[in-house]
Amino acid sequence: MFVNDDEGLMHTTSDAVGVTSVTIRDVARAAGVSYQTVSRVINGNERVADATRQRVMAAIDELGYRPNQAARELAGKAVRSLTVLTSDTSLYGNATALRGVEEAARSAGFTVSISVLDRNATLDSEQLRARLTRPGEPVVVIAFDAAGARALELLPPDVPVAAMVERPPGVDADPRHVWLDDRLAATRATRYLLGLGHRAVHCLALPSSTARNAQRTEGWLDALREAGVDVPPPVEGGWTPRSGYLAARELLSRPDVTAVLCGNDDLALGVLRAAREAGRRVPDELSVVGFDDTPASAYLAPALTTVRLDFEGLGRTCFGLLHRLLDAAAPVQEPCAEPELIVRESSGPHRGGIG
Amino acid sequence: MFVNDDEGLMHTTSDAVGVTSVTIRDVARAAGVSYQTVSRVINGNERVADATRQRVMAAIDELGYRPNQAARELAGKAVRSLTVLTSDTSLYGNATALRGVEEAARSAGFTVSISVLDRNATLDSEQLRARLTRPGEPVVVIAFDAAGARALELLPPDVPVAAMVERPPGVDADPRHVWLDDRLAATRATRYLLGLGHRAVHCLALPSSTARNAQRTEGWLDALREAGVDVPPPVEGGWTPRSGYLAARELLSRPDVTAVLCGNDDLALGVLRAAREAGRRVPDELSVVGFDDTPASAYLAPALTTVRLDFEGLGRTCFGLLHRLLDAAAPVQEPCAEPELIVRESSGPHRGGIG
């Protein structure tokens, strides 16, 4: 016997499931004015007599009128929406930056769409264009990784875009890009480790978005060169604790590794685990420093020394940039916070016994 | 002196910064047919002669034509978009569920907007409506917490909605809701702990979305009652490691606490930290079990025993529900995975000395 369990799911195929739409002309009729006057009222105050405006407003909320965005857009009015292009939203940096963008954008009256980039599938320019809801849709790209960077490159030149990127190498920075100065932050973190007496500081890097341009690694290099110490080859990890763990198992087989600067806190977590398994005491025999200051990092065992990065502020700033690109009169966002080294338990002078 | 640094930011106020739009009529002219025929071609195949279709298609991609969504919508065509309502996107469950929704929705041709609910600000029905891009816009609500649950309640009845919720109490479940059976999962986890010989299992709960209905806590209760052991009062935590830590400091002052079931992995992390500071060895003197199986949990010290929850699958399922609500012909999504207890290092028989 066949049981139809679809009962109760009846509906029209039309989009609005019974939404009776009140139009500008209904309001006009109710208020005893022409539709144009209503249009004037709903778009910032133009020259409408106060009494008339009152009547129109009254009619508007009596009838529960809401302007139809599609009609507005079609009629050529600028529409406030944007699309965020990002990879995996469950990574701390991406998620937090997204939150910043969304918050700033919504309070500026923008609708925020999101399109998640698959790290494994490379999409072409045409597919990318298809992800934008309309031609000319403004875009924010979270380009901390290769998928984001590639999307940024592929974006047609005619779309207004702002992006969060790794710090660009030279002074020829694209004015539509924002970044955290994690190069400098990495330098400081490395100096800090060297200052603790470590002869060498190793680097477990994130996959770089542009291959030539891993800023955290560069900053680490800067500090090593500055101190005139040997530069061990950086190890490339992934984004997850697992990849940090796997990379660290290898790295820690060498007794000269006493300090590791990790590309992010998740990687650092993996390193801590590997150290524990290898019997290396942290921080006595091994110092571990991360990046991001995720909410978890202060509670790890040991609590993680890390560089706090203001992804949320960066997201806000990035939106601000885009907003000003679209409308020069848009307010300038407050700048985001500087990266800050948070020293906790996972780092200290080398007191180990093995080496 | 005043320097105008706005130079180079010139633009029209119109939305499309120089987007020349090709219309259906341009295509029609190029293909030597009427605009209606073009319309037929771009909307699934109707009765158009093959030869004609070829010509139209050729014209379409020669001219780079893309249909204007606003015009389509205005003309009454169902438009495929939805808005996800969620609180803090940087929490693992929310972020992962969002990813699931986005993935499923995009592959079904939907545009996904996102609107983040502030956990502290309670918004009213009107504000909520304003967050929907258009009247009748379908909505997915991630209602794992109070903010989401409240939004779900406030949603006007005329908007098509599907939601991820805590498991509803009775059989009178709203067919538009999906959930993970974390009540059963909590029961199993608690049975597991009891099976290890713990006389009592304590519960550090998440803030419940509906106050009367914390499913993980209920499941824990079920197991305790079933085993006929005393039910200690559940402790309410927040969502973060910090809140887990603070709650645990109090909880661990009592020596009879040998096993704690935590509302999520972040809470559990805080508990592990508190245990360490209190000198309680895990798992010998204290067993800790979490929920979620975040990517970090396997790498904590000790690795966390936890219940793996398929948030991504839940997101996909939830979208599928909405999709079928809008279009009965939509394919049924594969169900998400069952919760699964992952036993790691943080739990074991009580071998402690203090108690």
Add this chain to the structure above:
DNA sequence: CCGGCATATGTGAGCGGTCACCTCACTGTG
């Protein structure tokens, strides 16, 4: 050879707004 009925295509209107332009008072001035 004609009606009848498919199949393939074209035509008109209108979705709900906005824009450009026009009209209509009502003022104050020489």
Add this chain to the structure above:
DNA sequence: CACAGTGAGGTGACCGCTCACATATGCCGG
């Protein structure tokens, strides 16, 4: 008192598309 100037409001067209209908064309059997 005629005049321009100004503020308040109305009218027409149109944005790009889809709908419902009207119109060719082909093929069938009677």
